[in-house]
Amino acid sequence: MTYTPATQDQLLAIRVNAGIEELARTEKFAAAEPDMVEAIVEGVGQFAAGEFAPLNRVGDLEGAKLENGVVRLPEGYAEAYEAYVEQGWNAIASPAEFGGQGLPFTLACNVLENLGTANMAFNLLPMLSVGAIEALEHHGSEDLQQKYLPKLVSGEWSGTMNLTEPQAGSDVGALRATAMPIGDGEHAGKYRIKGQKIYITWGEHELAKNIIHLVLARLPEAPEGSRGISLFVVPKYHVNSDGSLGPRNDVRCVSLEHKLGINASPTCVMSYGDNDECIGELVGAPNRGLAAMFTMMNNARINVGNQGVQIGERATQQALGYARDRVQSARAGSPDKSPVAIVEHPDVRRMLLRMKALTEGARALLYYTAGQVDRGVLGDEAARARGEVLTPLIKAWGTDIGTEVASLGIQVHGGMGFVEETGAAQHWRDSRIAPIYEGTNGIQAADLVTRKLGLDGGQALVSLTADIARDCADEPALAALAKDCAAVAAWMSDEASLDDRLAGSVPFTTMLAVAVAGWQLVRQLRAVEAGGAPSLAVTKPASVRFFLDRIVPEAAGLRTSAMAGAEALYAIDTEALLG
Incomplete structure (x- = not known):
């Protein structure tokens, strides 16, 4: 199936939710003028549709293969990546002093949205x-x-992040990889890295000329747990003083994981220092590696939430196309008994509108989050704190939405959705990893009700719900949901035990995410009604109304669950539960 970039809805979200025009009034982001923004959004959409999208299906069918230590990708991937680098898409938001364009993170999110909708596995x-x-x-x-x-x-070299080890999943503090200082010789001041890492996305391939691995490891006599972790940069090929590539480092891909989806993304088991000659360099201060890695992970979590938007958009487009072309049964209650396209049947129409409303809601939340991150970069501390509150929302709810929408897409296809030939199943298979990696959605929810709940003395979250309730007073259900979120947050802060908070964390995360997404959709609707996006004048009111009338009440119903406490979870002991 072809991919049509959602250019107009993206531009609306970038203008209304991210507030790109306000950002462009600052010295740092002055280049993000309307013509530049439109050129980027339209250009990367066309590039993604032309170069990445045609490789999506073959990537799923053929996947990445490990041959004699070298990862091979299907035909066409090398050429597409070369075109991506040559056109400068990798450099959108990177610092100008290193060859980047220095544009807002918001626009980098748009580049990834288009590339990932076209080909989620490649976009990783x-x-x-x-x-x-x-x-x-x-x-x-x-x-x-x-x-x-x-x-x-530039993208000439690619990067990875290496956290997970076989015995240390989400508990990064349990990792065992080591880093031994080298005292003298040509590598003086550097470290010998030794250990194994698993689930390393794009850990080995031939598309880029070098791969720069960021690896967490322990120095000698480092403290136990997460306080004793340092971060090291470990290149696939050593880099000479003149910038040219030297010999291969002592790092290799041992195997590739056989996965449910994203088959064209090589998920590697990486071994460092098999010959005791893996050389790395320290990034930041000793034993402060986790803090440095979290800089990488926080934006990565937003970008994983973006994947929910990506897969939702692709699945929705395919379901709409199928529902238009598939003719079956007469419309219920119609005097004309001729079969009609299934898009005319009420339940199919419900599923399609739900897919569209959820995807657009997640996109609105994505760009609102990105805009707050950009304001934080400019020194707006309130926006920075709000961006931190929003990050677990877009990562957790955004990826849950991607999975739900992909599942609905299969349902719209009926039996044809369950067979691989239509491609609908690929969207669900690809989507299912996103709620797991970069911190499971349960970890995101836990982060929300622990660290983020008390951010800025609790004001970061309180001010968010207050803004929604005030701005959406003309939408009673949405305003009530915002007040429910505030009530749950107050209960969690003042009365609930830690177990109680964690037991209610997932429903609370959903409530708050829906409230923010609904608010941002209302802002979009107001802009459309004011003539801001004529091409969306018919569709946007319908999708927003569906979200407000169907999705918001569902979220409001989660208040009881969010405040139910942990007692029922432990009503039977572990032995009885496990049977």
């Missing part, structure tokens, strides 16, 4: 590189930045 390659750039920009020494950033920014 540039997405991980963006995170590596972030970590080195904020925590790397000047020497490391000069050495690695220019070619990471």
Whole structure:
């Protein structure tokens, strides 16, 4: 199936929810003028549709293959990645001093949205590189930045993040990889890295000329747990003083995971230091690696939430096309007994509108979050804090939405959705990883009700719900949901135990995400009604109304669950539960 970029809805979200015109009035983002924004959104959409989308199906069918230590991708991937680098899409939001364009993070999100909607598995390659750039920009020494950033920014080199080990999943503090200082010789001041990492996305491939691995490891006599973790940059090929590539480092891909989806994304088991000659360099201060890695992970979590929008858009487009062409049964109650396209049947229409409303709601939340991140970069501390509150919402709810919409897409196809030939099943298979990686959605919800609940003395979350209730007074159900969120937050802060908060964290995350997304959709609708996006004048009111009348009441019904406490979870002991 072909991919049509959702250019007009993206531009609406960028203008209304991210507030790009306000950002462009600042010195840092002055280049983000309307003509530039439109050129980027339209240009990357066309590129994604022309270069990445045609490879989506073959990537799923053929996947990545490991041959004699080398990862091979299907025909066409190398050429598409080369075109991506040549056109400069990797450099949109990167610092100008290293060859980037210095544009807002909001526009980098749009690049990834289009590329990921076209081909989610392929898009993970540039997405991980963006995170590596972030970590080195904020925590790397000047020497490391000069050495690695220019070619990471251009995309000539790619980046990875290496956290997980076989015995240490979400508990990063349990990792065992080591880093031993090298005292003298040509590698003086560097470290010998040794250990194994799993689930390393695009950990080995031949599309980029070098791969820059960011690896968490322990120094000798480091404290136990997460306080004793340091971050190291470990290149696939050593980099000479003149910037040219030297010999291969002692790092290799041991195997590829056989996965449910994203088959064209090589998920690698990486081994460092098999011959005790894996050389790395310290990023940031010793034993402060987790803080440095979280710089990379926070934006990565927003970009994973973006994947929910991506897969939702692709699945919705395919379901709409199928529902238009599939003719079956007469419309219920119609005097004309001729079969009609299934889009005419009420339940199919319900599913299609739900898919559209959820996807547009997640997109509105995505760009609102990105806009707050950009304001935080400009020094707006209130926006920075709000962006931190929003991050677990877009990651958790956004990816849950992607999975739900992809599942609905299969349902619209009926039996044809359950067979691989239509491609509808691929969207669901690809979507299912997003609620898991970059911190499971349960971890995102836990973050919301622990650290984010008390951010700025609780005001970051309180002010958010107050803004929604005030701005949406003319939408009683949405205003009531915002007040319900405030009530749950107050109960969690003042009365609930930690177990109670964690037991209600997932429903609370959904409530708050729906409230914010609904608010941002209302803002879009007002802009459309004022003539801001004529091409959406018919469809936007319908999708927003569906969201407000159907999705918002569902979220309001979660208040009881969010405040039910943990007692019922432990009403039987573990032995009885496990039977």
